[in-house]
Amino acid sequence: MSIPLARFGVWALVHGSRAALQDPEEPYDASWTRNKALVLEAERLGYDSVLVAQHTINPHDPNLDQLEAWTASAALAALTERIEIIAAIKPYLYHPVVLAKMAQQIEHISQGRFAINLVNAWNRPELERAGIGFAEHDARYAYGREWITVVEALLRGERTSFNGEHFHIDDYLLRPADPFRARPRIYVGGESEPARQLVADKGDVWFINGQPLEDVARLIADVSARTRPASLAGLRFGLSAFVIARESDEEAQQHLAHLFALAAKDAPLRAQQKANIDPKAVMFQTFAQTPRVGSNGGTAAGLVGSYDTVARRIAAFQHAGIELFMLQFQPFEADMRTFAEQVIPRVHALNALNAG
Structure with missing residues (x-):
């Protein structure tokens, strides 16, 4: 496997701080004003992508x-010039025809910098309280497979008909088509068996949750060995x-201990969140194995140190096949700047040394 060129992205703060909600250095703020400023600064600092969770x-x-x-992603598409904008999507919340049209429009606004992150819903109240219902784990993936099949064809500008268990599409065509590329990039999350097969069959990039290097290498090996459609x-x-x-x-470990202490104050909220989670979600089974701060694996990936x-x-993860590092920090803005100034140049220097 050739070593991929590293790209770096940031998580938008769609629901505030990622490690601890009660941090005097980072008061809770999930506002549009903060997120706009954060993404514009990330672009200025040279970050390649931003992930806007849904x-x-x-x-x-x-x-x-x-x-x-999705409204935030459309606005970011108009305000930025270079950074890739990745909007997460939970299929049950949007009919595939409507979502494909929205994605197509943001692709035009961004001039070819938009991407979808297909994720399986895990937060039960979000769907149940809306009257949508919360299907069993594998049934959600079956629904998502049909959903992305329709979306992908429409994003390619194809005249689409589909007859499945959940969707019946009759000769549908969306215009204008994508003038920048065949279609927006599709990221896929999830690590269960249905998720891995969906990634192999439909995805362009697999988002893996933070975890130790050896575990990430095994996941990459498993999915890389699966057959993919010739069109991908x-x-x-x-x-x-x-x-x-x-x-x-030592300083990094001290800050980690500080964040663990702050995160302990959120224990009642974490307990409620855990009660809302689908127990079959592999992501949360993995998280339970390693103490961490941050979401989606957080510090379990081991990016703590000088x-x-x-x-x-990071270079070791690149050797395992990771191309894009989607990063969280706390305090976010300050540490995002430090990473861009101190760590990214070191990664590029290591890559140049290894290439030589």
Whole structure:
């Protein structure tokens, strides 16, 4: 396997802080104003992507603010010039024809910088309280497979007919078609068996949740060995991770301990969140195995240490096949700047040294 060129992205703060909600250095703020400023600065700093997670209600506490992913992504597409905008989507919330049209429009606004992140719903109240219902795990993936089949064809500008268990599409065509590429990129999340097969069959990039290098390498090997449709290029891989990069390993560990202490204050909210989670979601089974801060695996990926330590660990993940590192920080803005200034140049230097 050739070593991919590293790309770096950030998580938009759609529901506030990622590690601890009660941090005096980072007051809770999931506003559009903050997210706009954060993404514009990320683009200026050279980050390649931003992931805008989708929730209609806050997954920690329904009384807390929650940014809406798709309207925010459309606005970001108009305000930015270079950064890739990845909007997450839970299939039950949008009919595939409507969503494909929305995605097509944001692709035009961004001039070819838009992507979809297909995720399986795990937050039960979000669907149940809307009267949509919360299907069993594998049934949700079967629904999502039909859904993305319709969306993908429409995004390609194809005249689409589909007759499945959930959707019946009759000779549908969306215009204008994509003038920038065949269609927007499709990221897929999830690590269960149905998720892995869906990634192999339909995805361009697989988002893996933060976890130790050896586990990530096994996941990549498993999905890389699966047959893919001839119409799709080789599958690429992304990793979610929470980064703590400081001048020394000791300073980084001290900040990690500080965040663990702050996160302990959120225990009642975490307990409620856990009660809302589908127990069959592999993501949360994996999270339970390793103490961590941050969402989607967080610090379990091990990107905690000095600038050199973190750069070397990123290079090791690159050797395993990771191309895109989708990052979280706390305090977010300050640590995002530090990472761009101190760690990214070190990663590029390591890549140049290894290439030579």
